[in-house]
Amino acid sequence: MRAFNPLSTLLTFIVVLFVFLIMAASLIIFQQQELLQQAVRDRAEQQLDLMADASFEALLKSDYVTVRTFVKRWGEATKEIHQIRAVTPNGFVLAEYRQPVVAAVGTYVLAKKVVIGTTELVTFHMVGDFSQVDKIAAQLKVRLLLGSLLITILLGGVLWFVFRKMALLPLEAMVEERTVELRSELAEREMVEHSLREQKEHLGLILQSMAEGIYGVDLRGNCTFCNPAGLRILGYEEHPEELIGKKIHSLIHHTRPDGTRYPAEECKIYCAYREGKGFHGVGEVFWRADGTCFPVEYWAQPIMRDGVAIGAVTAFVDITEQRKLEEQLHQAQKMESIGILAGGVAHDFNNILTAIIGYGNLALMKMATDDSFRPNIVNILEAADRASHLTKDLLLFSRKRALDRKSLDLNSSIRKMERFLLRVIGEDIAFKTILYDDVLPVMADIHQLEQVLVNIAINARDAMPKGGIFTMRTAQITLDEQFVRHHGHGKPGIYAVISAEDSGKGMSKETRQRIFEPFFTTKDMGKGTGLGLAVVYGIVQQHDGFINVYSEPGAGTTFKIFLPLIAASESEESSAGPGEFPVAGTETILLAEDDDTLRAMMQSVLSEFGYTVIAAVDGQEAVEKFIADQDRIDLLLFDLVMPKMSGKEAYDEIVKVKKGIRTIFASGYSPDIIHEKTSPGEIVTIVYKPISPTDLLRKIRSILDEGKKAAQPT
Template sequence: NNILTAIFGFASLVQMKIPEGDPLRVNIDQVIAAAERAAGLTQSLLTFSRKQVLNLRAVSLNEIINKVDKFLARIIGEDIKLQIVSKAEEIVVHADSGQIEQVLLNLATNARDAMPQGGIFSVVTEAVEIDQEYIDFYGYGVPGAYARMAVSDSGMGIDDQTIKRIFDPFFTTKEVGKGTGLGLSIVYGIVKQHNGFINVYSEPGRGTTFSIYLPLSKAEQQAGPDRNRMQYPAGGSETILMAEDDTVVRDLSRTVLTEFGYTVIEAVNGEEAVQKFREFQDKIQLLLLDIVMPKKNGKEVYDEIKKTRSDVKVLFLSGYPAEVIGNTGLLEDGSNLIMKPVHPQDLLRRIREELDRGGSPDSRGKP
């Protein structure tokens, strides 16, 4: 993850300096695209193991589908008809929209391969109530209100023996080189991370339906639209204490932050971070701390600094999954955690949001 962070970061800095029409621009664009594919595989493996950090918020399920419908059409091709049906005007779920998009893209790819001669690919959404009768019948689930997203194809279908293994990692019925065997495993992992569940109904020659159930959000209103990830957020003039033991990541972060107006004080380990804070505490507005580093980990650094300044803001960086961090007791939740590899845009956005947010991290949500 540190390696990918460096590739993303330095390539993005070069990209910023090259005008759109410059012939060299296409080369750096390809570098970034390749790095994104590599990061995608890494995140896919984390998602399957259910250790990927999710950006959960109240979102419209129908809007997520409408947002990717053109992309779905490109994936399945011209010989397959796309049908999208919503049985409810508004279905709000507590979800990571990017991960739900990934579910749809993976299922669309699977459906396309099941219909080499063409057919119909449909996505149907509705609000449903899961009761004890359903749970007794299927053997899983929790009673409550859910959004049901039924994703179907009219393809060749799946036999019973294959269905039993369909969500197993690296299991595939495709030819060598035609698939990784992770697509449906990733779908399963994402759904489980959302406290949902999924079942499959299929008969050979009669198509397949994946029914995905996601808990309905209790929020009455959905959150605003996502920011464009490729737009660089506003910078600032604040001073940031950055503690990172990886030289490449530290150099990249300093370059990005200073480029956007921030003053950066660097530390290569936890003890030095505490020492630098004591020296410059009146100037520092934000801590940017790697979770795992020598001498003191990021949480220990933050806890010690809080004794001096309880109002200091903090963001943690880690290449380790949130679940691993949580199990070690290093971080109670992932609210202030940025997962590596991190794009410069995302780093700048999270820093700006944290600096503009009122209250200290520990005081949020307290009366």
């Protein structure tokens, strides 16, 4: 829309006025010209009459020469007359005056008969022009044109002055004011538009960049848009036109998870705009362009305009991986629960076994060598030993056993185990090892690693009763985030991988899902404890690794054990030396054990070997007794888990009073908290239940002797 321009409007008015005046002037000129021409004609007629009258006398006298002279003189005297002719009745031109006719000049013709009675003497013909009229008209035109121009200018000037004073100046003020307002509104609008544009760009960017698929539908169920992630997930990335504008329900949402048809009338996404409310769907399936489907979780929201739904927007995610992770989490939680249960049972059972073994050994020590009951005690101790192995396995599974992890080369370890493993699997099975070219340093407890390999080998052997091939490979692999996300465990990094492949009968999915559960076995009754792979699982987990199993019925089984790779610089420590016979002592030991039987047993053993024992039933009492006799006490022997105050908490309190006190924690668990919270300078040792009195005495003596050596001046 064009802005109002008063100047141009006034100019237009003036032009119109001028044109009007010119037209009016033209009309006046035309009328005046007509009048003037009529006047000229009338005057000419009068002249003609006059000439006829004047000639009459001469004609009566037959003085033709006079008539001729008269006509000639008359013509010469009258400029506007072109021609005068006096024609006798017989057609003779008695007299004629003629002058050239100026082109483009209007002419008129007059005739006058001179008669006497009824006799015609002569007829005068006169041809005149309107040149004079044209001259006057031209002058009039110029005058009227100038007059019109003058009037227009004067009137325009007056109008401009009045218009400017009365209307334009106030209007300009109003316009100025309104312009300022409009500019302000415009700036505001531009700001809003800019903001909207930014929001649109942000929304576009969000739509472009988000991982979830988003698409819109109109009231006819046609897809109105779909973001790149949606196109990618649905497989329409190359040909979006096959989705956009099409009935989207029939393309991606036509079937329920159980395979039955999903009518569009029941579609929850369409219901979003039909019912004007949002819907959240989980577990339904969407179909890709290639004909495959995937489970989705979606959120459909109606698009409302003025309170009326005009479509819907659906955001959806492919929950395939989520489902897998949920299954893996469920499995992990199950294994964790079983581990906690097994660990708890093993812990309590260890206490019992510790007492049995302790008292058994005490009895055996006091019993003569030829005592007839001695074999009974020995049998009890052997049974207790087997039981302790069982609890040890359970603790291994539940990762509650302490590890003695050292840096070792996985390839070397396997190579050392090769002959032993060969014997384990038997002669019917071919055993191959394919080891990684380079060293694979890992931080591992060698004994537990050997346990893992043996248990895997036994499982392979049992899977191939009629022989087969058992292959053990090692490799180095770098796991990325995607692998971790896909498998649901582990963390990104460099790993050493042990692949143990058998060509056995394989296993079903159900078996595969439970293979690491303790006491789960497919073997015949009595042929296995069901703890072999559970122990493997527990050990690998405790080594910060993870294990996968790949198997199909009839296609063999492959276990892959991933252990974190460490730098190869750390040297392998030598194993501990053979055990020594326990040595007696005279020091004072503060014993804290909540289990009365165990506390009594330990107190008895320690007293037996010359130690002075101050016993406490829990941590709190231990602290109190230490404060009372702190100068006498050389060693603290605390159960780690106790009511009121744990062994660690009691230790922490005591350390505040006396730093550097020698301490042994005994526990059925391997609480990492001890390692995490004890500083490197503290002299703390942990023994794990069940521990034989011999081992306990040896450990106590060792620690006390180390303390004495440290105290001696060098």
